[in-house]
Amino acid sequence: MSTSRNRYILAFGSNATEEISANAAVLREALARFNSTSMKIDRISHIWRTPAFPAGAGPDFANACAVAEGPATPAEVLAILHRIEAEMGRVRSRRWGQRVIDIDLLAMEDTVLPDLATWRHWHDLPLAAQMRETPDTLIVPHPRLQDRGFVLVPMAEVAGDWVHPVLRLTVAQMLAEIDPAEIAAVQMI
Secondary structure, eight states: OSSEEEEEEEEEEEEEESSSSHHHHHHHEEEEGGGGSEEEEEEEEOEEEOSSSTTSHHHHHEEEEEEEESSOHHHHHHHHHHHHHHHHHHHHHHHHHHHHHHHEEEETTTTOSHHHHHHHHHHOOHHHHHOOOOSSSSSSTTTGGGGGHHEEEEEEEHTTOBOOOOOOBBBHHHHHTOHHHHHHHHEEO
């Protein structure tokens, strides 16, 4: 592990059941599991109820964002996230399907991984291709975070001053580009 402390922005989601309160409890459990890792959660957003994406992919989600800090590298953080997901019963069977827990590494400060060309490829991928294809490497920042109100609304609570290292937009500026109807569908629990 590196000796420096890195700051990460994480997104949490669950649509395990039709009961939004049960899904919110799953998020709280996932956050609590960070106590047994090298990462420290610094800030946690409220939990938000959001429609499943894409539409029809299951019950509504409970979503939240958090800022975590620790000595872990991005690859080590991804391994921690995948371990927590697996411990909680996550099985990756269908892209964007119903799931017990989903934890995404959204960003690490102004880092772009693995490189700008790869980030741009995944950022520019048409939706139909996004639904079929999965990157075989870690992409940071998450290539679609700027397109998703269910990510940006809770992200604004915990990392509102973060500036996207490629798009050079703040979270507030990205949020202003989202369809107002999508934002209205994101409701605090």
